Amino acid sequence: MRLFQNSGLYPSYLKRLNQLAAGARGFAERRSIFLDDRFGALHFLKPVLDEAPEAFFTNGDDETLQRHWAREQGIQGKPPLETILLAQIEHHRTEVFYNLDPVRYPSTFVRKLPGCVRKTLCWRAAPSGKADLTAYGAVLGNFPSILDSWRRTGCRAEIFFPALDPLMESYGHGDRPIDVLFVGGYSRHHTARAKTLEQVASLADSRRIVYCLDSSRLTRLAESALGSLLPLRKHQRPQAIASIAQPPVFGKSFYELLGSSKIVLNGAVDMAGTDRGNMRCFEAMGCGALLLSDAGSYPDGIEAGLTMEIYASPEQATEIASKCLESWPESAVMAGRGRSRISAAYGKAAQWKQFVDLVVRI
Template structure:
């Protein structure tokens, strides 16, 4: 099976990648630095991480990476990133195209794929406006309500899950000096999340609470010297949050941070309804922290009071965290059981078998 997997970079992650890969010169070197840092690794299929010669991986929106490949292959002029990606797929003689960035490369792109490609799949676990994915053989995701949305738009949609990254096993086998950590986005669209963070931030008087926030541009503007002269008060973070907020972390730094934390606070946003099981759940449990997340419908292995703890309101989030820290020996047992469950149920081997089965049914 000649597999081609395409991914994408999160804008806030790009500066980190550029720093890590500053001394690289080739396509392969920069790609290997990225893969070693494990950013998004839960979505990367086992042959990618194993370095299988029948598999090709790239970030189609990484201009530095893609233009290196184009130069190395002698592509003339300044081809578009789309043209480079199509050339890579043809050069690899890919039979399977699995795309983690379908909004950038929707059905119109699928129509341009070379004839060697027999099966196309994409991952999309969020609503995407008027984006058209109907040309893909299947849209994959782990939120049933979002899959129903794609079916309503004429797509075939199949349940598929992120996987436990084996690199997580390298982290968190000692002390956990951080009591509570949250890592995620912060903007005016995260109203419920903002209230929860504000309530939990107040625990910082008695506990080591770390909030690593990827603030929106509007939030950063509102908190700037100029922004404080403008009517942008509702976009500023509450004082309790701003006082302890730190920049976002990614890749192995995120694994290290979670591995140093007793509790990972998670909060879904409204797009998935009551469905739960976002990436942070897999990362928190995989690195052995106790996941404290909002109530809803979780996938197998994520069971309230057994492998995770849940809350229904911002106030309850703080209560659950306080109670979990007070009885940490019990909480640590829940976290350990959760780590084992997510490792067993969502291993890379299991993910790859599920993917292969999907390909066989398309």
């Protein structure tokens, strides 16, 4: 199977990548630096991480990366990034196209794919407005209710899961000096999460609480000098959160933080309904931290009271975090059990087998 996997970059991660790859001299070197940093690796299929010769990977929205490739292929001028991506697919003689960035490259793009492409799949685990993905052979995701919403638009939708990065096994086998860690976005879409963060931040007087927040543009504006002159106070972070907030963290630096933390706090985005199982669940448990997340319907292996803990309110999140820290030896046993269970259930080999099965069926 000649597999082409396309992904995309968070704008806040691009700054880190440009620093890491400042001396990269071409497409292969910049891509290698990106893959080595492991950003998004839970979504990358086994042949990509194994550097199998029949697999090709790129970030189609990374202009620096894509223009490296275009120049190396002798493409003149400054063609659109979509044109470069199509040229890569044709050059690779792709048979199966798997896209992690389908809102940027929707059905209109799929209809332009060269004839060598036999199967098309994409990952989308979030509501996406009026995005048209009906031309894909299947939309993949791990939230049943969101998959149902894609089916209502006319898409074929199939359950599919992230898989632990094998490199995660290298982290989290020593001391865990951070008591509670939260890493994630902070925006107007995270109102329930924000209340929980504010409550748990109250433990900072006696515990080491670390929040690494990727704040939205609206939040940053609200907290700026200009924002103080505008009616944006409700979009500012509460003082309890702002006083301990640190910049966002990604890649291997993120793995190091997870491996240094006893508890990883998680909260679903408000639009997720009762479905649970976002990336943070897999990342936290994969690095051996105790996951503390909000109540809801979780995938197999993520089980309250057995492999992780859940809370039903912001106040309860604080109570449970305190209780788990006070009885950490017992809580550490639960965290270890969670790591073992999720590693067995969501490995790269199993993910690849499921993907191949899906390709055969669609």
